[in-house]
Amino acid sequence: MGVLDTINGPQDVKRLDNDGLAALAAEIRDLLVSSVARGGGHLGPNLGVVELTIALHRVFDSPRDPILWDTGHQAYVHKMLTGRAGRFDTLRQEGGLSGYPSQAESEHDFIENSHASTALSYADGMAKAMMLRGETDRTVVAVIGDGALTGGMAWEAINNIAMRKDLPIVIVVNDNGRSYAPTIGGLAKHLAALRASRNYENALGFIKENLGRVPVVGTPLYETLHGVKKGLKDILAPQVLFEDLGLKYLGPINGHDVAAMESALRTARDFRGPVIVHAITRKGMGYAPAENHDEDCFHSPAPFDIATGEERPRAHGWTNVFSEEMVRLGKEREDLVAITAAMLHPTGLAPFAEEYPDRIFDVGIAEQHALTSAAGLALGGLRPVVAVYSTFLNRAFDQLLMDVALHRLPVTVVLDRAGVTGDDGPSHNGMWDLSILQVVPHLSIAVPRDGERLRELLGEALDVADGPTVIRFPKGALPEDVDAVGKLGGMDVLRAGDAADVLIVAVGPMAEPCLEAARLLEAQGLSATVVDPRWVKPLDEALVLAAGAHRLVAVVEDNGRVGAVGDAVARLLRDNDVDVPVRTYGIPQRFLEHAKRSSILTRAGLTGPDLARSITEALAGRAAAAERRRG
Numbered sequence: 001m002g003v004l005d006t007i008n009g010p011q012d013v014k015r016l017d018n019d020g021l022a023a024l025a026a027e028i029r030d031l032l033v034s035s036v037a038r039g040g041g042h043l044g045p046n047l048g049v050v051e052l053t054i055a056l057h058r059v060f061d062s063p064r065d066p067i068l069w070d071t072g073h074q075a076y077v078h079k080m081l082t083g084r085a086g087r088f089d090t091l092r093q094e095g096g097l098s099g100y101p102s103q104a105e106s107e108h109d110f111i112e113n114s115h116a117s118t119a120l121s122y123a124d125g126m127a128k129a130m131m132l133r134g135e136t137d138r139t140v141v142a143v144i145g146d147g148a149l150t151g152g153m154a155w156e157a158i159n160n161i162a163m164r165k166d167l168p169i170v171i172v173v174n175d176n177g178r179s180y181a182p183t184i185g186g187l188a189k190h191l192a193a194l195r196a197s198r199n200y201e202n203a204l205g206f207i208k209e210n211l212g213r214v215p216v217v218g219t220p221l222y223e224t225l226h227g228v229k230k231g232l233k234d235i236l237a238p239q240v241l242f243e244d245l246g247l248k249y250l251g252p253i254n255g256h257d258v259a260a261m262e263s264a265l266r267t268a269r270d271f272r273g274p275v276i277v278h279a280i281t282r283k284g285m286g287y288a289p290a291e292n293h294d295e296d297c298f299h300s301p302a303p304f305d306i307a308t309g310e311e312r313p314r315a316h317g318w319t320n321v322f323s324e325e326m327v328r329l330g331k332e333r334e335d336l337v338a339i340t341a342a343m344l345h346p347t348g349l350a351p352f353a354e355e356y357p358d359r360i361f362d363v364g365i366a367e368q369h370a371l372t373s374a375a376g377l378a379l380g381g382l383r384p385v386v387a388v389y390s391t392f393l394n395r396a397f398d399q400l401l402m403d404v405a406l407h408r409l410p411v412t413v414v415l416d417r418a419g420v421t422g423d424d425g426p427s428h429n430g431m432w433d434l435s436i437l438q439v440v441p442h443l444s445i446a447v448p449r450d451g452e453r454l455r456e457l458l459g460e461a462l463d464v465a466d467g468p469t470v471i472r473f474p475k476g477a478l479p480e481d482v483d484a485v486g487k488l489g490g491m492d493v494l495r496a497g498d499a500a501d502v503l504i505v506a507v508g509p510m511a512e513p514c515l516e517a518a519r520l521l522e523a524q525g526l527s528a529t530v531v532d533p534r535w536v537k538p539l540d541e542a543l544v545l546a547a548g549a550h551r552l553v554a555v556v557e558d559n560g561r562v563g564a565v566g567d568a569v570a571r572l573l574r575d576n577d578v579d580v581p582v583r584t585y586g587i588p589q590r591f592l593e594h595a596k597r598s599s600i601l602t603r604a605g606l607t608g609p610d611l612a613r614s615i616t617e618a619l620a621g622r623a624a625a626a627e628r629r630r631g
């Protein structure tokens with residue numbers, strides 16, 4: 001029986017002595033490594049916050065003192081200390097422990113959204129609520145990474161928090177110097193300089209320790225020095241950004257020293273106003289393969305061998321094709337530039353960066369800035385490609401609409417992880433873009449069905465000069481290439497039915513289940529023509545005639561159903577007085593619990609057999625209705 005087995009909640013952490021704490025930290029690290037080695041997840045971030053989280057739960061009284069985790073990928077230790085260590089064998093599995101905070105799992109969890117840079121805004125609101133409700137003995141704690149601190153929303157919150165001196169907020173900046181890769185930007189340099197000033201802090205600590213013992217002269221002298229400290233800190237270390245904003249700043253603190261963290265957190269708690277505690281941590285701390293993993297410190301590794309740190313090989317996927325094609329196009333087009341929002345490797349832009357170091361821009365976790373900076377690059381005569389995960393584009397919608405599309409600027413947005421991603425829970429599924437982007441004038445959307453089409457469509461997108469283009473593809477392994485058997489306007493015909501029962505519009509990777517459905521329908525005497533529009537916005541006018549010649553149109557897409565391609569097709573037919581029923585098949589419009597992509601698609605009925613069954617029923621229903629009309 002280990003120490004971790006005795007932890008049923010924060011109260012059990014508070015009672016541990018130093019030996020118990022050391023044993024607890026070691027056992028937590030073992031459980032982190034073994035859990036992520038088995039099923040994947042976020043290892044580096046969580047190894048870096050073991051002591052910090054222990055200290056938090058010893059100083060504060062969660063959930064009365066809410067502890068908020070920005071992005072939430074580093075909350076595994078928090079889960080272990082709030083009674084869930086025994087469930088880590090189900091981490092990120094369907095029905096098991098979520099990889100992010102989950103209100104359904106625990107009263108200690110608050111923010112379920114995995115989108116970065118939100119925690120300080122929650123803290124601002126929660127603290128104001130406490131003050132208005134007279135709950136003056138509570139404290140809101142927000143843990144935010146140095147990467148998340150490069151997100152604009154965090155600074156909107158700091159600007160507001162700094163306005164009031166009475167908000168009981170403790171902001172713990174978990175500064176490991178990295179997002180995936182080393183964190184970029186002026187702020188990162190500032191934090192690095194503050195980290196460097198830690199030596200300076202130690203020197204001052206030594207002075208205080210010794211001067212304090214000198215009677216009469218000693219203490220006043222230290223006070224003088226303390227006054228000088230402020231000046232020196234501004235000279236030796238750069239202007240202390242946070243203090244100049246009016247926020248009390250404590251640090252930098254060694255985030256792996258529980259006692260030091262506890263002391264700083266107690267000081268911060270007792271301050272009864274907004275305080276920054278700047279913790280210096282190491283991403284991957286305590287597991288050498290993570291500590292020494294140059295790319296991202298094992299930010300979110302695939303399952304791996306614990307002894308060697310060797311990850312299970314990842315299949316050659318969509319991201320690889322995009323990555324290779326960008327390097328190839330970069331040779332052809334000197335105007336091609338690329339932007340990443342702190343995800344150079346995950347979005348596949350690292351090879352492009354290596355080949356063309358002057359033509360890549362990592363803007364930090366700042367998608368809004370990324371889009372409008374891309375607008376600037378286009379205004380400057382270049383051809384920008386912005387690569388982001390689909391779900392993270394949501395926060396840059398206005399920039400895409402009003403900074404890019406309004407000016408008809410040739411910016412291409414490449415959305416990786418579009419459609420169901422699955423394991424990372426409801427806020428990571430890229431199930432929104434085909435809906436929200438329908439309303440953007442002058443914007444075109446391409447959805448490749450396979451690697452070959454991705455290469456083709458990326459080239460076509462870069463040739464669109466009078467407005468933005470979007471290309472979206474899912475996470476993971478590539479399907480086999482599916483060649484067209486003909487053309488219908490600009491659309492690829494993937495299978496030509498010999499009669500006119502159903503026209504299936506297969507959006508991107510849904511080609512595979514749609515072709516399977518067509519084969520199953522044919523086996524029962526129903527004919528199905530399958531087309532791949534390639535460009536789903538604007539829709540191809542040829543669809544109008546083709547639809548009019550069929551008894552039913554089925555549109556199948558890996559996106560939320562509401563307001564997506566299916567609804568756009570129905571609107572196109574309605575606008576052209578084509579009276580053919582349209583069945584739309586997609587992801588249910590709700591927040592989906594974490595599960596494997598395949599499992600979610602199956603549950604959504606996006607498989608060949610389910611599609612065939614539904615289309616058969618629709619045709620039968622259509623026939624029955626016609627029969628009734630004939631009386």
Ligand SMILES: Cc1ncc(C[n+]2csc(CCOP(=O)(O)OP(=O)(O)O)c2C)c(N)n1
Pocket residue numbers: 045048071073074114115116144145146147148149174176178179180183283299341342343365367392395
């Ligand atoms: C809006 C948004 N963009 C991108 C991501 C992808 N992402 C997840 S974690 C991460 C890096 C976070 O770095 P940091 O805040 O320093 O936390 P650390 O992993 O270092 O603990 C990024 C870019 C995200 N979650 N949200």
Ligand SMILES: CC(=O)[C@@H](O)[C@H](O)COP(=O)(O)O
Pocket residue numbers: 071073114299300346417421424475
């Ligand atoms: C927390 C976060 O947003 C990312 O780390 C995300 O988990 C990455 O997911 P992929 O594994 O799909 O790159």
Ligand SMILES: [Mg+2]
Pocket residue numbers: 145146147174175176177178179183
């Ligand atoms: Mg970091």
